[in-house]
Amino acid sequence: MSEHRNPALTTDAIIIKDDKVLLIKRLNPPYKNYWALPGGFVEYGEKVEDATIREAKEETGLDIVLDKLVGVYSDPERDPRGHTVTVAYTSTVTGGKLKSDSDAKDAHFFEINKLGSMNLAFDHRKILDDALPLKPKQ
Numbered sequence: 001m002s003e004h005r006n007p008a009l010t011t012d013a014i015i016i017k018d019d020k021v022l023l024i025k026r027l028n029p030p031y032k033n034y035w036a037l038p039g040g041f042v043e044y045g046e047k048v049e050d051a052t053i054r055e056a057k058e059e060t061g062l063d064i065v066l067d068k069l070v071g072v073y074s075d076p077e078r079d080p081r082g083h084t085v086t087v088a089y090t091s092t093v094t095g096g097k098l099k100s101d102s103d104a105k106d107a108h109f110f111e112i113n114k115l116g117s118m119n120l121a122f123d124h125r126k127i128l129d130d131a132l133p134l135k136p137k138q
Contacts, residue, residue: 007084009041009042009084010042012124014090023035024104025100025108026103027103027104028103037088039052039088059107061100064091068089090131
């Protein structure tokens with residue numbers, strides 16, 4: 001009989017404030033020192049929505065509310081550690097103080113129109129492209 005395996009479930013938060021999006025610099029591999037969306041693994045028995053809020057707080061110090069579901073990203077190659085499926089939400093800051101913590105070595109708000117050339121971790125470029133259609137420069 002073959003071993004039953006499931007993908008791991010993760011979540012990512014697209015935190016938007018004043019036409020800027022919050023990214024964290026990853027402290028650990030994979031993608032160590034790359035900028036990424038705040039997020040992480042959903043714990044057993046935890047709602048994805050609650051995990052998104054928890055991970056954002058752990059990595060950025062900020063309290064958020066979820067605005068809308070951006071999408072579900074399930075490419076088996078999206079994470080070199082193994083097959084992960086992420087659920088991504090746009091969100092708004094409701095409190096807290098910005099500070100990198102947990103798996104993040106830095107946290108910074110970047111202007112949305114300046115994200116184009118950044119090399120991001122995982123498939124976070126695609127997630128951001130889906131969440132933040134870039135406006136043409138005027």
